[in-house]
Amino acid sequence: MKELDLLKKDWNKKDTEFPKLSYNDIYKIIHKKSSSIVKWIFIICIAELFFWSFLNFLIPDSYLDIYEKFHLKTFLFVTQAIHYIILFVFIYLFYRNFKAICVKDTTNKLMKSIIKTRKTVNYYVYYNIILYAIISIVFNISMFSQPDILVEVMNPSGADVDSQLFINIMLIVQIVTFFIICGLLWLYYRIIYGILLKKLTRNYKELESLEF
Template structure:
């Protein structure tokens, strides 16, 4: 049982004057905890952004060679720029949510801000998962739409190999890799942001009870 639960338990069956005082203490604790949670959402968002940005510098240029051979580098550059802009917008929203919570001075406003924060995080998670899925589909559709060019890229020396089998194996490996990446990302978001959102939701329920009794 945490401090907020202890205050809530002690609040019951008290004289009216003490009851009002305890209600203020419960609100202060819920406010403080909510502000801390939103701050961590913002920090984790920044760390995630820095991680993926640093990963781009670690991946060797040879990894992108196939995309260059298929004239997809221009598309990837445009996508990366747009993606970073959207992520920056989400980070701004996370920061703005933290400022809103920090400056909130009433129970109902804090409840409203908590609902806004939950929606923002859910949209952020959905955007990242949908982006990985869609970009993978688009790249693969473009790659396999011109089979002759793909075969030339994958077999520049015109070796006597069964290219149809190689392409089939490539498609299967791409699908498996996509599933693994999506599952990993979903588990990561479920673990990290899920824990924070559950704590935030608990604060919301406590504030709702407090508001109903006032």
């Protein structure tokens, strides 16, 4: 929004080489930028849906059989079904936010739409990270509460190993992996959605300054 700052500085200057921009002109620029940002949020959300759906198709049946041994297959399918329903709800909300911003014709309404979009994005980010955390915790509690099956699954060759040491190492690996993936998810959403939200916040502040 640096260009807007420069335009506002020259707004009331009499002797300027640049064309005069009215309040409405600057509002239209902010409106267009906000609409474009929300559209990209909507597109990225849909792209994520297709990406994860594609990965699910690549998972071999043998991998799912592992969850069957821990009686987690039903839980996995139910969780996925609920996840897709909630994901479609978020897609609908992002689309509604995009359409709302496109038709807003007053500064106050546009500012409210920006706030609503920011809240929706934050909820979406929190939802994805919390969902991963819940699924991971449930899976690990179930697996580590059945150590004999866990050793059998993770040691299919039947090699002679110290079961307790093996379980302890697996537990440490799972805990480290859990925090790494949570961190990567947070970093991904921080970068992708954080950049877009930062631009929306900038637009909001510009609209606030126009109001006074």
